[in-house]
Amino acid sequence: MLHKLLFFGLILSCLAGRAQTFTLNGYIRDLETGENLIGATIYEPGSLKGTVSNRFGFYSLTLPRGKMKLRVSYVGYQEMELDIDLDRDQRLDIQMIPGSTLDEIVITADENIEQSPQMSTIDIPIDQIKALPVLMGETDILKSIQLLPGIQGGTEGSSGIYVRGGGPDQNLILLDGVPVYNVSHLFGFFSVFNSDAINKVNVVKGGFPARYGGRLSSVIDITMKEGNNQKFSGEGSIGLISSKLTLEGPLGKNKKTSFIVSGRRTYIDLLTRPIIRAQTDGDETAGYYFYDFNAKINHKITENDRLYLSFYNGKDVGFGRSEYEYSDPIEDYESQSKDKFGLGWGNTIGALRWNHIFGPKLFANLTGTYSKYKFRIFSEYEDITRSAGKTERVHELIEYYSGVDDLALKLDLDYLPSPDHNFKFGVSATHHEFNPGIFGFDTNAEGNQDTTIGSQQTRSVEFYSYIEDDFNLTPSLRANAGVHYSAFLVNDRFYNSLQPRISMRYLLSSNLSLKASYATMTQYIHLLTNGGLGLPTDLWVPATDRIRPQSSWQTALGLAKTLKGYEISAEFYYKEMRDLIEYEEGATFFNLGTDWQDKVTTGDGTSYGAEVLVQKKTGKFSGWVGYTLSWTYRQFPELNFGERFPYKYDRRHDVSVVGIYEFSKNFSMSATWVYGTGSAVTIPLSTYAPSRVDQNFWYDNDIEYYGGRNAFRMKAYHRLDLGLTWTKEKRWGESSWSVGAYNAYNRKNPFFIDEGYDNAGNKHFYQYSLFPVIPYVRYSFKF
C-alpha cells in the first residue's frame, strides 16, 4: 500500500515536469526554547512557492536550482529572510526569534487565511487564550474556543462544546494526537487542559482534511509543549481555587533530550477538611479536589529520528468519611461503624511517538497511544459489634462505574514532492473497551450477596486509513482533496465507510479568496447524556448490532480576506446528521439495571447557518469578533411524536467580542462579551385531566402539556468578563498579577427552570442561575 502511494505521488510530481529541482527540509523551531513551530510559513517571495511546517515543525520545500531568498514567518515571531544557494538537497533547521507582539512591523501572522484551501479552521494563539479573563482565574482552553463563531458552550459555565449543531460527543478532542473522552473538571466548570503545558490549539469545524475522522462535528487538536531544550525554565501561578507549576529544560549536556512537567491542583478540600473535622469532633471528613499532571520527554536520536513520550493524568475526587465508636463496659458492648463515600472520574493518556525523516521529502510519524476514562462512585459501610464475647461484622459495598479504554497504533506520513503537492497518508487501528455502566453490590449480610448488573462490557476494533493532497491546480486555484476510509468491528458486526473530503480556494484577488468544502464523516461511538449537562455520568457507548454508527455530510461556502492585519472570514454551512441517539422519553441515567440500548432511540439532525469572524492575532490590540446565525433541528421517530424539534442548543444568534489591549510591556487589559439566544427547553404550558371513562386509571396526576419538545426559549444569555494584568521584570524572571471579574455586570443568566410554590402557595416558574459576578486574582511567575 505504502509503495503504491509513494509511486502515485512520484508520478504526480513528475507530471509537474519542471527543471532540475532540489529540496530543502528541516525543522522550524523557537530559538529560545527549541519548541516546534507548527504552521510556520516558508516561501520564496518571487514565485510565492512555499510550504507550511507540520505538527512537528517539519517542512520540506522543493524549488528549482539557484540562489534565492526565502522568507520564514510565524505568528508572534520576527520574520526571517534567508539567502540560499540551492544546488543540492539540503537540510536546514530554522530557529525563529520570538518578538514582542507590540511590534507590528516585524511580527507577522502565519499563512494568510485567503491562501489556505482549508476553511472552517481557526487557530488561537495560546498567548491570547492565557490573556483572556476567566472564571475564578482558571485559564481554560475550551472556554476560549467557545468564543469562536459556530462553536457554542452548553449550559452556563460548562466546558461542553457544540459545533455547528452537533452534540458534545461529536468533537474529536486530541491531546498530542490522543483522543480525550471527558474534558471536564468539577462537573464541567473547568476543562482538563492546563494552558501552561500547551503549545498550539487548532480547531476544525468543517471541511475536514482526510487525516481526521471518527467524529462528526469538529476536531480540536491540542499540542503539548515539548520542553525547553536550551535552558531550564519554569512558570506557575497561584489562584483562588488552584495553583499550578510547570518546569521544563534540557537533560544532559548535549541538549538532545528535553522534558516538561506540569501540574495543577485545587485546594478547596485542604481548607474545608479541618473545618469539617473540627465541627464533628474528628468523626467526619469530606472534600473535593481535582488535579492534572502533564509530562513529556523528547529525545533526538539522530538528525532524522526523534522520540517523544507524553503522559497526562487528571482526576476529580469527591469523598466523605465518617467513623463512630460506642462502648459500654458495664454491658460489655462495643460498636464501631465506618461509612465511606467516594466519587471520582478522570482520564489517563499516554503516547509514544517516533518521528523519522526518510528523505528530504518524506516525513513519518509512528505513534502508539493509550487513552482511558473512568467514572466510579461508591458507598461503603462497615459495622463491627462486640457483645458478650461475640463479634459480628456487617459490610456492604455499592458501586457504579463506567468508562472506556483505548489502545491505538497509527502511522502518518507527509510526502512533499513539490511546492504544488503536499501528500499526507496513513493508517490507524484502535482497540476500544467500553464499560457502559456497571452496578455492583457486595454484602456479607443476607447470605453474602455479590451482584453485578447493568450493561455488558463491549470490545471493538476501529480502523482507518486516509490519503490527502494539498495541491495547486492553477496559481489561483488550490485544493485539499482526499478520502478517509474507516471500519468498525463490534459483536461480530462489521461497519465501514468511505468518506470523500474536498476543500478548495479560489483567489479572487491577492488578498481575497472564495472557498468551498464538502466532507462526509462517520462516528462509531455515541455519548449518552441526560440533558447535555456534561456530567461525568455521561456514558460513552459503541455502535452495536442494534445501534448504528452516526454519520454526517457537511458543505460550506465562504470568503476569506486579510485586511490591514485583520483576518476576515464569512462562511455559510449546511450539515445533515444521521443515526444520532437520544434517551427515550422518560428514560434516565438512574435506572441502572437497564441496558443502555433499551433506553435510547435514534434519529437525524440538521444544522445550517452563517458565521462571520474578524480576527486580529498581533499588535497592541488583538482579539476577535464572531457572529453566528444558525438553525439546528432534530427529528426522531420516537420523540416529539416524530415531529422535527429544535435542538437544545439551537441558538439563532451568537455573538462574541474578544479584545486584548497591551498598553505597555507591563500592563494589558482584556475583555470578552458574549450574547446567545436562550436555550430551547421543554416546559409545561398547561395541564388537563386524564381520562377516567371506562378505565381503572391509576393516574391521579394531571397531564402536563408541553407544546412540543424544546418549544420554549429560556432568556437570552449574555455576559461581560474583564481582566487586567500587570507584569514586572524580576532579577530571576518575570512576575505578574491578574485581577478581573467573570460576569462583570452580574447578569443572572438562566441555568435551568423549574416549577415551584412560594410561601403563599402560588405556583411560579423559578429560574436558577449559577454565577453572579465573580472576581478573581491570580499571581503568576516565569523564570
Next chain:
Amino acid sequence: MKKTYNTQKTKRTGGIIVCLWVAVCFGCETVIDLDLPEHEPAIILNGFIHPDSIVRIQLSENRFILDGEYQFEPVTDATVNLYANGSLVGQLTEADEPGDYVINHHPVAGVDYRITAEKKGYETVEATEVIPNLESGVDIISVESKRSEYEQIFHLTYSIDDPPGNNYYETRLYKWQVYSVEGYADEDTSYAIISRELVEIDYNAVGAELNEFEGGRINYFFSDELFDGRKNEFTIEFYNYGEFHAPPGEEPTDDTSRLILQVRQVSESYYRYVSTLQLQSEVDGNPFAEPVQVYNNIENGFGIFAGYASDTVHFEMIFKPE
C-alpha cells in the same frame, strides 16, 4: 430489616450525588416571569368507546400551568355530536355527572367514528377513531401453580393469534370478589355473601424486561411488533393468598376460583395514550428524566377519543393449601 437498610443506603448515595451537584451550583434562585404564550382555554375531550357499552365521554377545560386550582372545570351545555362513516348518529346528552355526555349507541368495530364538541368561548374540538376488528383469537394454554412460603403462585399461559398488520393489545385479569359476613350462618355455612364484584387482579408478565424502576401497568400493554401475523404465547404470574372467587349464582368452594382473562385489541391511539400517560406519571418530579409528552388525538383541544374491542376467556384457579 437488613434489606431495608440497603435501600436506605442506595437512596443516600443518590442523595449525596445530588447534594454534591447542588453544592457546586452556587444556587442563585430567581423567581422570573417567563414570556409564556397567553393561555387559551380549550376543551378536553376524553372517551373510550367499545362495542360492549354505549358511548360516554367527558368534557372539561384545561388549566394554565401556573393556575393554583386543583379541579378541572367540567364543560357543560356543550353540543356534542357523534358521526359514523360521515353520518350523524346523534347528539350526546348530558349525564348526571357534570361534564359527562352519553348517547344510547353501541359502537361497531371497523366503523369510522367522528365526534365533535362545540361551545361558545372555545374552539370546536373533534376527533376520529375506528374501533379495531377483533380478529385475534385468544386461547388458554395452561394454568400451573406452585407454593411459596406465603402464597400460591400461578402461571397462566395463553396465546394470541395475531392478524397481519400493526395491532395493539391490553390484557386484564379479573376475579369475582366475594364480600361476605361471618356470623350469619345458616345450618350449612358459616358466612353470608352480601355482594360480589368483578375486580381486577395485578399480575406480572413473565419474561418481560422488568426492573424495579419500570413495570406497573405499562406491561399490560404491548404491540405485535415482535410477533406480527403469527400466534404467540404469553405467560403471566399472579398470586392467591387463600381467597375464593366465584361468579354470581355459584357458591364459592374452598379450592376453586373462577377467573376471567380479558384481551383487548386496542387502537393505536389508545395504546399511545396509555403508554405515554403512564410514563409521564412515572417520571413526574424526576429532574433527570427526559420529559414525556402524552399522546393527544383531539384536534383544537386535548384528551383522547379511542376505542377497543375485547375477548374474554374463563379459567379456574385451584387453590392448594400448604
